Amino acid sequence: MVVNSADPFETDERRALRALVAAFTEREVAPNMDTWEQDGSVPIELHRAAAKSGLLELGFPEAAGGAGDYIDLAILIEELIGHGGSPGLCGALLTHTIAAPHIAAAGDPEQIAKYVRPALDGRKIGSLAITEPGTGSDVAGVGTAAVRDGDHYVVNGAKTYITSGTRADFVTTVVRTGGPGHSGLSLLIVDTDTPGFSVGRRLEKMGCRCSDTAELHYDNVRVPAANLVGAEGTAFKQLMTRLDGERLNLAVQGYATAQRALDLVLPWVEDRVTFGAPLASRQVIRHKIAEMATQITVARTFVRDVVARYVRGEAVSVEVAMAKNTAAQTCEFVVHEAVQIFGGMGYVRENEVERLYRDGRLLSIGGGATEIMNEVISNRVLSRAR
Incomplete structure (x- = not known):
């Protein structure tokens, strides 16, 4: 090579x-x-x-x-x-x-x-807590309150869909320290052994089952003011600065999952014999493989290019949104076809493609849903047209 x-x-x-x-x-x-x-x-x-x-x-x-x-x-x-x-x-x-x-x-x-x-070092597990019941992607609607009391903040509220929430030693929590809107939000590190903090319940999900997800409750949790990340009122700016990285993470997962599904399919279609011939000899299967490989190559090439530009410090938020959507859509297409090609075996829990099918569904939701990404993209496109 x-x-x-x-x-x-x-x-x-x-x-x-x-x-x-x-x-x-x-x-x-x-x-x-x-x-x-x-x-x-x-x-x-x-x-x-x-x-x-x-x-x-x-x-x-x-x-x-x-x-x-x-x-x-x-x-x-x-x-x-x-x-x-x-x-x-x-x-x-x-x-x-x-x-x-x-x-x-x-x-x-x-x-x-x-x-x-x-x-x-692998000694502590952390979580990021933004989403609240009823807010979804509306970060400006966060209502978890942190009121200053001497050298502490007193935190009250709830979060949901929090990755690693049941295992976390600390939770980087978006709280409201000021007035309404983005400018009233701050980041506060909450140790999970602090009195008043609790895990409401573990959420059972369609996929990503080895990744625990939880509801979190904050009931008069006293957090040292020294745990404020950056200055008060800067949480939204900090989140937006790092959000591109999270979305690229998910985009990479998208094409990588699709590639893994294709890698599992290839030996199956060579070995699986139906009506006296291997599946790989069937034109319909060969064309499915061709389309799967094409979409994976396009997604991987695009996402990697955006990752490289992100590392160089270029402003690529719109391209990140495009990359995430492209990779998530590729993943959904490929894992669907993989299960279809495996047939009944693809629907059995012991088959890895079944897991990839379930896990891949999250990629067009997490880190900003496809529809939110399309808003980011369309804002750029429409602004250029004006």
Whole structure:
């Protein structure tokens, strides 16, 4: 194979990273996926093992204990899914990538030492709590209140759909410290062993079952003012700055899941014999394979290009929205076709494509639904037309 030296995804160091993640996934992840799906979570030991291999630090600044950039994180996601993981596994194991970046970016040494470094070391699990019952994607509608009382904030409210909420040691929580709208929102780190904080219930989901999801309750929770991330009233700006990264994470999961589904289909169509001939000899199956491969290639090429531009510091929020939608739609198409090609076996829980089918459905919802992404895109398109 000829390697394109100009491709930032194919440097010597990153090929070595691929091999490292592939071996880790085949050893530590794939044999345990069925158990974790049944348990509804992954163990802290997995985080520690990943940290020991240097996998949790990817995409974080060196000053906070990190290494590499978002291309390295994308490669981690590709290989985790490509060797037997899943979007749910990525959500559970990489929960720190949504819980801790804001803390790292704010740069407070004590917060980094207490929360970011332990998360990158696999010693603490973090969550990000934005969504509330009734608010959905309307961040400006957040009502969880944080009232200053001396050197503490008193927090009251509730959050829902919180990834890793049942396992979290700390929750980076969007709270209202000021008036209505975006300008009244702040970020506050809440330790989950603080009196008044509780997990309302674990939410049972269609897919991503190994990634625990919860409702959280805050009942007069006293949080030190030192746990304020950045300045009061800056939460929305901080969230928007990091949201592109979260959406790219999901976009990478989209094409990686689709590729994994295709990889599972290919030996099946060669081996499965119907009416005296392998499925691979049927034109209808061959054309399905062709379309699946085409859409995956288009999605991967586009998403990787946007990731590289994001790493270079370009303003790519609209392209990120396009990339997320493209990859999510590709994933939905490919996993649907994969289940169809497997037939009855594709509908059986023991088949990996069944898991990918269920997990992939979240990608067009999480991190901003397809419809929200289309609003971002259409605003740009229409503004150019005026």
